[in-house]
Amino acid sequence: MNLGVEFPNFTAETSKGKITFHDWIGKSWAILFSHPADYTPVCTTELARVSSLLPEFEKRNVKVIALSCNDVESHIGWSEDVQDYAGQKGDLPYPIIADPKRELAVKFGMLDPDEKDKEGLALTCRAVFIIGSDKKLKLSMLYPATTGRNFDEILRVVDSLQLTMNKKVATPADWKSGGKCMVLPTVKAEEIPTLFPKGVEVRAVPSGKEYLRFTPQP
Structure with missing residues (x-):
């Protein structure tokens, strides 16, 4: 899926x-x-971190x-473990989509061929899609199952995108x-005083x- 395209709408159980999806946004x-599976160690730390953040x-x-x-x-049962690890009380404060038939995972290219469940079916990788208020894809990242994501970095990326x-x-x-x-290369010198009243420093x-x-x- 290319950056800048409208992220597809879909209906799902959570x-x-x-x-x-678009109505929910x-x-x-x-x-x-996405995460590979419920009741697994790295996924628990990730979803707990998101709960805290x-x-x-x-x-x-x-x-x-x-x-x-x-x-x-499975999602509902596991959520209790996630919240406990996060040191949070109550239900997990955000939804988890159930995709047992892997329809969304296939549609969005989330499957990791190297990670399989006990039936031999591919599991979802650690994908991240950031979608703007205009419903367009702003950023996508794919991580393997063995590497947990840095959600402070994801927050930093959101700050930059916005x-x-x-x-x-x-x-x-x-x-x-x-x-x-950094001032965009498309900005002309004569535009700088108006666009950047705090000044611009040129590095030789x-x-x-x-x-x-x-x-x-700004």
Whole structure:
């Protein structure tokens, strides 16, 4: 699936009832992330981390939803373990999609051929899809089953995506919210005073080309 295309709508059963994806997103951003299986170690740490970080996602107007090939009953039962590991009380505060027939996993390219269940069927990898309020795909990442995701990095990416969607800047390597940004190459010199009243610093390079233009975060 290419970046910038509308993320397909679908209907699915979840741990919190049946949803239609686009209706569930509403006017928010969304993160759809898959995990290989319920009642497994790395997946438990991941979903627990998302539960703990949910207030941070909500600050950014981002809804989160998980997915695996397990059924709803499995999701609901496992959620208690996830919340316990997270040190949280009550039900898991976000839904988990049940995809036992692997229809969505196949549709979205989430299956990991190297990871199989006891029946020999491929399991979902650790996919991440970030979807904007316009329902378009902004970012996708695929991780193998053996590598747990860094959800602080995913929050950082959301900050960058939301900033650069509305401002004529890009974020450099290792950028964090509040750090210096880079002026887009398409911005002309005469536009800088209006667009960047805080000023722009040009980093000199041997080529003499003035393309490394830094500015405080707008």
